[in-house]
Amino acid sequence: MNIDFNYWNPTKIYFGKTAMDSLETELKNYGKNILLVYGKESIKKIGLYDKVINALNNTGKSVTELSGIKSNPTYAQMMDGAKLVRENNIDLILAVGGGSVIDCAKGISVSAYCKDDPWQKYWIDFKEVDNKIVPVGSILTMTGTASEMNGGSVITNEDEMLKVGRVFSPEAYPKFSILNPELTYSVPKIQMVSGVYDIFSHLMEQYFSGDDDNTSDYVIEGVMKSLITSTRKALKNPQDYEARSNIMWCATLGLNYIAGVSKEQDWEVHNIEHQVGAYTDCPHGVGLAIVSIPYYKHIYKYGLAKFVRFAKEIWNVATDGKTDEEVALAGIESLKAFIEEIGIPTRLRDIGAKEDTLKEIAYSTYPGGGYKMVECDEIYEILKECF
Numbered sequence: 001m002n003i004d005f006n007y008w009n010p011t012k013i014y015f016g017k018t019a020m021d022s023l024e025t026e027l028k029n030y031g032k033n034i035l036l037v038y039g040k041e042s043i044k045k046i047g048l049y050d051k052v053i054n055a056l057n058n059t060g061k062s063v064t065e066l067s068g069i070k071s072n073p074t075y076a077q078m079m080d081g082a083k084l085v086r087e088n089n090i091d092l093i094l095a096v097g098g099g100s101v102i103d104c105a106k107g108i109s110v111s112a113y114c115k116d117d118p119w120q121k122y123w124i125d126f127k128e129v130d131n132k133i134v135p136v137g138s139i140l141t142m143t144g145t146a147s148e149m150n151g152g153s154v155i156t157n158e159d160e161m162l163k164v165g166r167v168f169s170p171e172a173y174p175k176f177s178i179l180n181p182e183l184t185y186s187v188p189k190i191q192m193v194s195g196v197y198d199i200f201s202h203l204m205e206q207y208f209s210g211d212d213d214n215t216s217d218y219v220i221e222g223v224m225k226s227l228i229t230s231t232r233k234a235l236k237n238p239q240d241y242e243a244r245s246n247i248m249w250c251a252t253l254g255l256n257y258i259a260g261v262s263k264e265q266d267w268e269v270h271n272i273e274h275q276v277g278a279y280t281d282c283p284h285g286v287g288l289a290i291v292s293i294p295y296y297k298h299i300y301k302y303g304l305a306k307f308v309r310f311a312k313e314i315w316n317v318a319t320d321g322k323t324d325e326e327v328a329l330a331g332i333e334s335l336k337a338f339i340e341e342i343g344i345p346t347r348l349r350d351i352g353a354k355e356d357t358l359k360e361i362a363y364s365t366y367p368g369g370g371y372k373m374v375e376c377d378e379i380y381e382i383l384k385e386c387f
Contacts, residue, residue: 001214001262009256011149012176015249017241019180020051026137026176027059031091034061035084035134037105038096039069043141046186052096052139064088066108069097072277072284073104075119075157081108082118085134095138095174098195099145099284102138102174106153109134110172119157123164129172138177142187143248144195144285146202146255148177156278161364163278165270179252181245185238192238193342194285196231196247199254200224201288205267206260208296209370211305220259221313223250228314231342266370269295272379275365282351289344290351293336294385298378300328303371307331348387358383 014022027034034056043049056063066081084090085108095105111118113132121127140148147153151168184192207220227250233243253259272295273287280287300307308324311317311331319327336346345351348358362380367373374382 001216002210002212003262003264005261007257007261008170009149009173009258010170010175011173011256013149013179013252014176015179016245017180017182019178020055020139022176023052023055023139023178024059027055027061027092030135032060032062033064033089033091035064035066035081035088035090035093035108036096037066037069037081037093037101037108039071039098039101040067042186043096046141046183048096048139048141048183052094056094062088064090069101069104070281071098071100072156072163072281073100073107073154075155075159078104078107078111078155079118081105082112085109085112090134093134093136095136096141098140098142098191099147099198100154102136102140102147103145103153103155105136105138106147106151106168106172106174107155109136110153110168119155122168123155123157123166126166129168133172136172136174138174139183140177140179140248141183142191142195143184143251144198146199146252148174148179149252149256152255154274154284161278161360163274165274179248181241181248184244184248189235189238189343190286191283192234193231193344194283195251196227196285196342197289197339197344198285199227199247199251201269201285201292202254203227203259204292205269205370206263206265207310208299208303208306209264209266211303212262214262216259216261216263217309219253223253223259224314226250228338235342264370266368268369268374271366271368272361272382275361276348276353276383278364279357279361280348280351280353282353286344286351289339290346290348290386291382293332293339293346294382295374296332296335297329297385298382299369299372299374300332301325304328348383353387355387358387
């Protein structure tokens, strides 16, 4: 553990089949006015909306609703929510849905009382929040982002064609999050596997950074192995509670920042995918899967020892008679095989990307990286490989 760190995560987690029983207890800790934020109709179809409304009524709350949050939440939607917060003197934002809904709720929470342009101040200039923050609580229905236990808020500005992730300080984390794996049963397969790959990508972005043999690497490897095993079980039986609960907790562990302590981290796959998402509106995990293989083939030689370890520890790649480069590439190919096994597209053209937009995507992406800094011209080459 060569890098000093401070770790603080204030989110209270209620996990399991009885997790919803704690909603009314938590609601009593906040004032009367609640902003209920959710997606489209899925929470109504599974009966969750009625349960939430009953809890809000039982605790005497006044409810304002913001529905229709997109899978890539927009700045316009976020600012609509911020306006509702001010107009209704909201005491708590309750996000019910997946990571996109929770991301939007956190964006609303820090933007509602910002006197400047929140987009410029917080998502472009990355300044610290110095205004009132409205508390957020969440009820999770789709796993992947770990937004239920972190400060991340990924927002798409459609006017500027930018999709940007911002990590806020713990003051903006959800105060509580309710995680019942049964709520994920009805999620369509493509959304489920997209979430799975988002988890896997979070883990790899932290893992492929520094070859020091630290505890975080062992934590990440353990979560990766659990995720692979549980995903295969859940695909065979979507209502396998143990498998779905393991996936849900893997997601939370994957990006509640515990796995990344004392790691330099990378995040360039996410940077590239964010811009792919801005131009295609594709599911986040699908975009990450498409970008990952060409990206890792581009940088693996600069972190060869860790890619060899990944191949051996995660994919059980045999090393006899192989060079380190051959082992590392076999590990990346094993990752590609897993992507194909779980049914995620592997090419940008498969998700509606246009070849003539690749240069625009590349040159609007933040350059970065871990083992190797990747500039925009290299990103363009990677995207051509992805296409």
